[in-house]
Amino acid sequence: MAWRTREGTQMSVSVPEATLAPDKPSSTAALPSLRELRLVPLLTTLVFVAVVLFVFWTALQSVFLALQIQQIDPKGAAGGLALVVGIGAIGALLSAPIAGALSDRTRTRIGGRAPWMLVGAVATVVLAILLAQATSITELAVYWLLIQASTNFVFTPILVHIPERVPVARRGIFSASVGLSHLLGVLFGQVAGAVFADELLLGYLAVSALLLVAVLTFALVNKRSNLGVEKPPMNAGILLRTFWVNPVRYPAFGWTFLGRFLILTGFFPLTVYLLYILQDYAGLGAAAVKTMPLMGLAGMLGSAVGTPLAGWLSDRLDVTRPLIYACSAVMVAAIAVPLAFPNFAGLIVYSFLIGAGFGGFGSVDYVLITKVLPSQDDAGKDLGIINTTTTLSQTLGVGLAGGMVSFVGSYSILFVMGIVFIILGAACVAFIRDVR
Numbered sequence: 445m446a447w448r449t450r451e452g453t454q455m456s457v458s459v460p461e462a463t464l465a466p467d468k469p470s471s472t473a474a475l476p477s478l479r480e481l482r483l484v485p486l487l488t489t490l491v492f493v494a495v496v497l498f499v500f501w502t503a504l505q506s507v508f509l510a511l512q513i514q515q516i517d518p519k520g521a522a523g524g525l526a527l528v529v530g531i532g533a534i535g536a537l538l539s540a541p542i543a544g545a546l547s548d549r550t551r552t553r554i555g556g557r558a559p560w561m562l563v564g565a566v567a568t569v570v571l572a573i574l575l576a577q578a579t580s581i582t583e584l585a586v587y588w589l590l591i592q593a594s595t596n597f598v599f600t601p602i603l604v605h606i607p608e609r610v611p612v613a614r615r616g617i618f619s620a621s622v623g624l625s626h627l628l629g630v631l632f633g634q635v636a637g638a639v640f641a642d643e644l645l646l647g648y649l650a651v652s653a654l655l656l657v658a659v660l661t662f663a664l665v666n667k668r669s670n671l672g673v674e675k676p677p678m679n680a681g682i683l684l685r686t687f688w689v690n691p692v693r694y695p696a697f698g699w700t701f702l703g704r705f706l707i708l709t710g711f712f713p714l715t716v717y718l719l720y721i722l723q724d725y726a727g728l729g730a731a732a733v734k735t736m737p738l739m740g741l742a743g744m745l746g747s748a749v750g751t752p753l754a755g756w757l758s759d760r761l762d763v764t765r766p767l768i769y770a771c772s773a774v775m776v777a778a779i780a781v782p783l784a785f786p787n788f789a790g791l792i793v794y795s796f797l798i799g800a801g802f803g804g805f806g807s808v809d810y811v812l813i814t815k816v817l818p819s820q821d822d823a824g825k826d827l828g829i830i831n832t833t834t835t836l837s838q839t840l841g842v843g844l845a846g847g848m849v850s851f852v853g854s855y856s857i858l859f860v861m862g863i864v865f866i867i868l869g870a871a872c873v874a875f876i877r878d879v880r
Contacts, residue, residue, distance in 0.1 A: 493659060496651075498630060500654075502636075506719060507637025528588050530840075538593065540599075565660070569652040572591065595655075614759070615811045623754075624803060636651055700812060706869030707775075709841035722739070726788045739791065746803065749803075754804030764808045768873050771802070774797060775797075775862075776866055778801055781793045812873075812876075848861065
């Protein structure tokens with residue numbers, strides 16, 4: 445049965461794992477509470493896993509890898525980081541749709557998503573240990589590629605729980621929670637990076653083991669047998685189509701994909717290169733690592749304003765596009781601040797504002813995505829495709845950023861790129877016609 449973006453029937457309290465939540469109840473007031481829908485355990489454990497996953501990604505990508513690359517090639521650190529992140533992102537690009545498609549078609553006593561999440565978490569622990577002991581850029585790139593793939597077997601299946609179990613009028617709080625989890629994960633990831641900066645192996649072990657604990661907790665709390673649920677077909681042709689949704693047939697999905705890719709391309713390079721920006725652009729040198737938690741704290745305070753506000757407005761007003769415009773404007777304003785004030789104070793203000801803007805964007809981002817998914821049977825696969833925007837923005841955006849920094853000779857170019865790409869991404873949202 446095809447996914448519909450308009451009217452649907454009222455969601456019952458007990459929903460099979462393979463059944464998506466209906467899109468639109470008769471009214472928000474008539475919809476049962478999260479407790480009545482038995483969604484509180486899902487929300488709390490989803491936030492736990494998401495925060496830990498973002499802690500893992502942030503600590504590794506923004507601190508651990510950056511420090512390892514500086515030790516291996518001090519003069520070519522910016523280009524080396526761009527190369528490792530770019531190659532690694534290929535793993536996420538290939539794995540995200542496959543993880544979604546496989547979990548769509550898996551039938552076990554604990555559901556279709558949990559087994560793949562557990563496999564991904566165990567593999568991540570092993571790969572993190574190997575990554576910590578890498579001594580060359582090539583080794584770093586290979587292991588980071590594999591970690592990007594393994595962690596996507598956690599992230600993609602967990603996100604499918606939102607359209608699968610949560611009615612539209614309650615998705616705002618879930619999407620806001622994912623957005624807030626990102627900001628909290630960035631903060632605690634930067635703290636973890638600073639704490640373990642001199643003990644990288646211990647740091648890799650700590651954050652990867654915590655991820656395994658979080659995934660185990662989620663799997664145990666949310667186990668839902670889907671034995672007996674009809675399985676979508678799978679063959680070589682279907683597997684190849686795992687990487688494609690026709691944007692002409694589903695234009696709303698296409699514009700959402702492009703807009704999200706552009707916005708993230710503007711945002712991610714500034715996050716990936718934050719340590720180097722603090723060292724060189726703000727002139728902090730070796731003291732930059734210790735200031736990263738302050739940057740994260742400023743971002744978290746901003747997100748504490750933007751994230752719940754945008755999520756509340758999304759549910760209250762039943763709109764997404766105007767909120768994405770507003771959040772994009774806040775992000776553009778944030779990125780302009782360090783251009784005018786290229787110092788630590790300017791970057792602290794930037795962190796607060798980008799936290800508010802990106803946190804708000806995250807609050808409504810997945811609400812919009814769930815409204816444009818083309819298919820019920822392939823929700824996991826389609827979410828996997830959307831999630832490749834994160835990968836592509838790192839592959840292309842971070843690679844482009846590294847090249848531009850080398851060409852211009854200043855990290856200021858990253859702020860200019862951020863403004864341009866976010867404006868273009870927000871403009872794409874205007875072409876999504878069937879969503880308010």
